[in-house]
Amino acid sequence: MPIVAIAGGTSIGIGRSIIQAILQTYPNGEWNPIILSRSQKQPAWFSTLERKPEIKAVDYKDASTLLSALKGVHTLISVILAIDGTHASSQVALLDAAVQSDCKRFVPSEWACGPKGVLKVDLLAAAKTPVWEACEKSGIEWSRFNVGSFMNYLGIGCGENEDEACAGVDREGDMPDGSGSFLISFVSDTAELLVKDDGTVPRVTMTEIGDVGRFVATALELERWERDMDVAGDTVRLDEVVDIAERVTGKKFDVRRLGRKELEKQVETLVSEQDMLKRMWVQLKLMMLDDEVGSAVLKPVVNELCPGIQAISVEKYLTKYWAKKGL
Template sequence: MSPSLSSSLLASINAASSQHTSEAGGYSSVILSRSSRAPTWLRAIDQESTRTTIRTVDYLSVESLVAALKGIHTVISVTSAIDGTQAQIQINILNSALRAGCKRFAPSQWGFGPKGWEDVATLRWGSQGVWDECTKYEGEIECANFNHGSFMNYLGHGIYPFPSESESDEATALVQLKKGGGYILGEDEACQGLQRQGPLTDQSGAFLIELKNGIAELPIKDDGQWPRITMTSMRDVGRFVAASLNVPKWEENMSMAGDTLTMGELLAHAEAVTGKKFKVVILKREDLEKRLAGLAQDDFIG
């Protein structure tokens, strides 16, 4: 998960939990950060800091984390350290949560579920040993993985023009972010912070399907059938996590699905919505394996 994605997911969870607080009462968010300065998106959804508090931490220091986690019930990690420390950071947070008396912990393993973490090598960079550590403390702290499939927001890339090269000043950005509930109207609102990292040939940064130009790259199974994919929007992930705070007991896998459909059905929906006949590149297993073999382990869509 890239730094942009982790911030975006945190924004979605925080916005959902803030809404949940106003509706049901009783919850507030404490954000652990290396910086005490509230990011612009956070000031847009909580200008007076009435629902959120920032506590500065050193993620490589258990003592720092223990102090910051005092009084916290549920710890939800969305860290994405791509410098090789991600797994250790997760273990540090878990051990610190135990010492601080926290009751629940969700490691930063947002994605495709147990089989994805086990079978996809590019997902192991930040998870090795983390869940094993979680299971050691069963009975002392509830741990859960939130599985959501692919982010549906990837389909929003390319619909709007490329962002301007010149960034707006902070005051203007704050106004725009307030209008969009933490996201700037347009592509940022549609994609909710997901970077243009997709491999499609039009350079749009889209993944699987590019609606504006009518192109797609879709995998097919060995038997010639379309595989199925689960997709969930970023905001719905946030709503699900916020709602889970009311669940009496967490399960090991807290799974959700905005929609589960075949790649063929996804293509049919795209063609129906746009009125276009898409140019489709079919990828077989050997095509995907060849691409994976040429990728660095930390080269993944986040």
């Protein structure tokens, strides 16, 4: 059975989603998942698994630990998120070890907007472009899994099912109410509506984290991967999301309209190192205003390659977690 290694796979979000999906998709062990982690400690969510994958402790600064862990691995998928400034170097270390270990495929840690959008957001560009350049030079087959915005931000505050709805998404969005939501908050029934210069509202691709895992797991059986393995859960205009939210909850949201000029002024004030995360959220909004395929809008590449997986729509997601909660 081929081995797929998930670097950072103990994480409660993308890591858990991919591991669970592989185990569910291949109950007879057609693909054997292992996890690379800085620690062999099992995460709490392992208690829900009937079959627990092996966790191999690695040091991203010690090539020998990576080479040892990758023996016999067919596909290496990275979901690591290093917030200590080592994100790019850790991924390049993984890539180098994958090449030396004769891995067939490498997936760098993307799991966000498309590559055109990455280049418009300073924090993302600094972390990702050096990895892309190294991948191009490596000669290994590599692919980016781009998924747009996580639909799970819409689950923040939904009550007893919030852990399930959020699926491990980081509550770090910049909504003024401090909920950790992004663009729309069900905690305060408020929304930031991005409006283009011509008065229209941009589209955005949103994908639920569980669906990401299912698409990745199913794609393992494909003989060939595209360079950009875009996953598109649902592509909607932001005003449509607000309309659905109001209809499902029965509440009226307080909507603040934001245009390019105001956002550009905000970016100009966010120049210190301490402001980099705030700057990222504002630049993401500016990127969304471009309404560009390959940025915040993604083509359903993996959806078409794996037609057996049906992604949940924004309306079905909101109905599942928010219906009648506003009544």
